[in-house]
Amino acid sequence: GDPEPADRAELTRALEAGDLPALRARFSGALRFGTAGLRGPLRAGPAGMNTAVVRRAAAGLAAWLRSPDPGRAAPLVVVGADARHGSERFALDSVRVLAGAGLRAALLPVPVPTPVLAFAVRQLGADAGIMVTASHNPATDNGYKVYLGAPAADPANGAQIIAPVDTMIEAAIDAVGPAASIPLSDDWTRLGDEIRSSYLEAAAALSPTSDTTDDTSVATDLRVAYTPLHGVGADTLRAVFTRAGFAPPFMVPEQARPDPDFPTVAFPNPEEPGAMDRVLALGRAVAADVVIANDPDADRCAVAVGERILTGDExxxxxxDHVLRTRPGPVATTVVSSRALATLAAAYGVTCIETLTGFK
Structure with a gap:
């Protein structure tokens, strides 16, 4: 049932060679769909990220989103992808499957940072968003994140899926037949740069340079060293800095452009030891006030000040603290996080809620 000739050939070669380890790796179990969506190595078979797995995932999501009410407009799903191996192809597979299922599908210009995809769900009033990315996994992997729409005033609008939605979507994927029999359509929309432009404006508006009560010279004189770790964050971050009145960031040149092989880092996660070595060296060279690193799809951020990398808790x-200056709370923290947020909440007189981990 695999619709991709190259993947069928990969499986055939392993079978004819009697390569049992390779076959076990590819067929020992399907990739499971959870709050992080799908994520796994690029290879044929149900235990890898490939055309068949992506098409079945898109078909399952479409079945879960489809309304039984014939008078309701077809659900809208917006799709984005990073610059990893296979990402653009999997994004195209997704919109073709969604359109083939009778949904409205829209594809963002590729590549795009994950936060822009999440923003697009809100901006377009979409029912869901798909981001093809393996986030900070090794270069051999790819993945599939899902975001859901909600009423405009709902904080969950444009947020990544949570339980029990993940298990419901997984059940719908399991019910899909062979990937080769999934209908496809080219009746989908290719979006322009208007979503990214709206994102840039919204992000720049959060800057202290747009607040007349703050000293704008602090922001405009700030020296920032930055790396996207071979990912897709550089152009968007640079554009936001420009619109917000910040000086352009200094970038690690050999890591500034998307490269799906991540040649200068063993593991493209800014939290991994050594991943920030080059941007820290750049920060020293330019006397940076702040050093910032994103992961490849730009939804994870690490910060260093004075050569010290801040912890996630910090x-x-x-x-x-920044948010509570203008919003009343409540705030939430996980059971594995610092207790400092509860202390900060008490100082602001707002409620602090403790949750389990994982997008709660």
């Missing part, structure tokens, strides 16, 4: 605390 970054979260700084962001919470």
């Amino acid at each position: 970054i979260g605390l700084l962001l919470a």
Whole structure:
């Protein structure tokens, strides 16, 4: 049932060679769909990321989204992809499957950072969003994240899926037949740069340079060293800085452009030891006030100040303090996070809620 000739050939070669380890790796079990969507190595078979797996995932999501009410407009799904191996192809597979299922499908210009895809779900009033990315996994992997729409005032609008939605979508995927029999259509929309432009405006508006109560010289004189770690964040971050009145960031030149092989880092996760070595060296060279690194799809951020890499708890605390200056709360923290957020919430007089981990 695999519709991709190259993947069928890969499986045939393993079978004819009697390569049992390769066959076990590809057929020992399907990739499971959870709150992180799908993620796995690029290879044929149900235990890898490939055309068949992606088409069945898109068909399952379409079946779960499809309304039984014939008078309701067909659900709209917006699709984005990063610059990893196979990402653009899997994004095209997704919109063709969604359109073939009778849904409205729209494809963002590729590549695109994950936060722009999440923003697009809100901006377009979409029912769901698909981002083809393996985030900070090794170069040999790819993946599939799903975001859901909601009423405009709902904080969950444009947020990544949570339980039990993940298990419901997984059940719908399991019910899909062979990938080769899934109908495809080219009746989908290719979006222009208007979503990214709206994202840039919205992000730039959050800057202290847009707030007349703050000293704008602090922002305009800030020296920032930055790396996207061979991912897709550079152009968007640079454009936001420009619109917000910040000086352009200094970028690690050999890591500034998308490269799906991530040649200068063993593991493209800014939290991994050594991943920020080059941007820290750049920060020293330019006397940067702040050093920033994104993961390849630009939804993970690491920060260093004065050569010290801040912990996730410290970054979260700084962001919470920034938000609580203008919003009343409540705030939420996980059972494995620092207790400092509860202390900060108490200082602001707002409620702090403790949750389990994983997009709760």
